[in-house]
Amino acid sequence: MIAICIGHSRKISGRYDGGAYSEYLKISERDFNLKVATKLSAELTRKGIPSKIFDHYAGNGYGYAMADIAEQVKKAQATLAIELHFNSATPSATGHE
């Protein structure tokens, strides 16, 4: 089973962290990656590969949230885990990452 984890899925002051924000797409990193994860999971299912989306990390603070998602992935007995992210930049940025 492949664990598809959505980055920035911990809550800070009652709201999801959300990550970077694309001014071009008008969407947060987390919301964008929820859509990517849904499509990826459907494609994996089509290929007969089980997957599960993890879109909530409990815990207060980054370290606790990382420990929580690690525990969730272990409990689900995932054989592979990926975490989806994207970065943002100013219009003057050049190059790639």
Ligand SMILES: [Zn+2]
């Ligand atoms: Zn990120």
